[in-house]
Amino acid sequence: MPSNWVPTQEGDSLNAASLNTPMGGVRDEINALDEPSIKRYSLNSNHLPSQVLAYGHKMLNPGAVHIYTSLLHPYPGWNTLAGWSTVNTAGSVGGGTELEAVLNTSVDLAASGTRGLLVYCNIQLQRIYDSLGVVSAAYYVIVALHVRLTTAAYIHIARTERYSPSDSNGAAQLTMWKDLPIRTLIKSTDLGATTTVDRVKAVVSVADSTGAALNTTNVELRRGNISAIALRGAVLT
Numbered sequence: 001m002p003s004n005w006v007p008t009q010e011g012d013s014l015n016a017a018s019l020n021t022p023m024g025g026v027r028d029e030i031n032a033l034d035e036p037s038i039k040r041y042s043l044n045s046n047h048l049p050s051q052v053l054a055y056g057h058k059m060l061n062p063g064a065v066h067i068y069t070s071l072l073h074p075y076p077g078w079n080t081l082a083g084w085s086t087v088n089t090a091g092s093v094g095g096g097t098e099l100e101a102v103l104n105t106s107v108d109l110a111a112s113g114t115r116g117l118l119v120y121c122n123i124q125l126q127r128i129y130d131s132l133g134v135v136s137a138a139y140y141v142i143v144a145l146h147v148r149l150t151t152a153a154y155i156h157i158a159r160t161e162r163y164s165p166s167d168s169n170g171a172a173q174l175t176m177w178k179d180l181p182i183r184t185l186i187k188s189t190d191l192g193a194t195t196t197v198d199r200v201k202a203v204v205s206v207a208d209s210t211g212a213a214l215n216t217t218n219v220e221l222r223r224g225n226i227s228a229i230a231l232r233g234a235v236l237t
Contacts, residue, residue, distance in 0.1 A: 006022065049232065050232070051231055051232045052229055052230065052231065052232070053105075053107050053114060053230040053231065053232055054103040054104055054105045054106070054107045054229075054230040055103065055104060055227070055228065055229050055230070056101035056102045056103040056104060056199065056200075056227070056228045057101055057225070057226070057227045057228075058098075058099055058100055058101045058102070058225065058226050059223075059224065059225040059226075060087070060088075060089060060097060060099055060222075060223060060224040060225070061089060061097070062222065062223045064089045064096075064222070065126060065220050065221070065222055066087070066088065066089050066090060066091035066096065066220070066221050066222075067091040067092065067218055067219065067220050067221075068085055068091050068092045068141075068204050068205070068206055068218070068219045068221065069092050069206060069216050069217065069218050069219075070206040070207065070208055070216055070217040070218075071092075071216045072085070072092040072093075073085040073092050073204065073205045073206055074205065074206060074207065075140070075142050075205040075206065075207035076205060078158060078161065079156060079158035080156065081146070081154065081155070081156040083205065084144065084146070084156075084203035084204065084205050085203060085204050085205065086098050086099070086100065086146075086201055086202070086203055086204075087099040087123060087143070087201070087202040087203060087204050087221060087224055091221075098201060099121075099123070099201060099202040099224045099225075099226050100199055100200070100201035100202075100226070101119075101199060101200055101201070101226045101227060101228040102198065102199045103197070103198050103199060103228060103230065106150050106196050106197065106198040107196065107197060107198075107230040108188075108195055108196040109186070109187060109188040109191065109195045109196070109197060109230075110188035110195035113232055113233065114188075114230065114231075114232065114233065115185075115187075115231040115232060115233025116185040116186055116187040116188075116230075116231060116233070117147065117185070117186040117187075117197060117200065117228055117229070117230050117231075118184075118185050118186075118228070118229045118230075118231055119145060119160075119182065119183070119184050119185075119186060119200055119226065119227070119228045119229075120181075120182075120183055120226070120227045121145065121181070121182040121183075121202050121224075121225070121226040121227075122179055122180070122181050122182075122223075122224065122225055122226075123143050123179075123180045123182075123202060123204075123221055123223075123224045124177065124178070124179060124180070124221060124222045124223040124224065125141055125164055125177075125178040125179075125180055125219070125220075125221060125222075126175060126177065126220040126221060126222045127166075127175055127218075127219075127220040128140070128141055128164075128165070128166035128167075128217065128218070128219050128220075129166065129217075129218055130208075130215035130216060130217050130218065131215045131216040131217075131218065132215050134215070135166045135167075136166065136208075137165050137166065138165075138208055138209045139165065139166045139206075139207070139208055139209075139217045140163055140164065140165050140166075140206070140207040140208075140209060141163070141164050141180075141204065141205075141206060141207075141219040141221075142161055142162065142163050142204065142205045142206070142207060143161070143162050143180050143182065143202060143203065143204050144156065144157065144158075144160045144161040144162070144182075144202075144203050144204075145157045145160040145182055145184065145186075145200055145201070145202060145203070146200065146201050146203050147186050147190075147191070147197050147199070147200045148197060148198055148199045148200065148201070149191065149194045149195075149196060149197055149198075150194070150196045150197070150198050151194055153194070154201075155190065155191055155192070157184060157186060157190060159184065160182050160184050162180050162181075162182055164178060164180060182202070186200070199228075200226065200228045201226070202224065202226055204219065204221065206218075206219050
């Protein structure tokens, strides 16, 4: 016999019995269906597709300190692609493990039903100081995201640029352990003519806002992780 489902009304209290009793009735009716009542393979497919089209994740070794310098990677300016260092375990010299999330499959962000690439990134800043060990509020670290097209070209996402000055106790170096978070949804309108992407990475540069450039400014980063999720966003029909 059919289950007599009674919808919950506004103001009704909810407890285990009020939830389990009607749900139990639905369960029992489903379990009581005989084989001829169910179309073959009707329970073997995903009736609601996953909202995740592709994904990727990368984490840097929490014990590794990597150093970036204003000499090798000075801040190139707002919304500029060239001049950044990829965040990696070898620092400014490069060649280390990179903080780059590679998607398990490439995704066209302009395709029908694709909402965009959701990116979560956290980078741990340890210290900022110059080559004489001096700390100044004029010293900055800047981090951002670059997304890679399937043509192997990268696109700079300007709105993801994050800035942090150094912290100090007088002229002494100070261990900061500051988290630099980036959260963004990358869409096809960020990319130009080519809209298929396959990875996204964190980049870093160093700035001395005094412009004096008397000493090299050093930035120490430590932990880092980045996750990228391509999301479905169409109305199901």
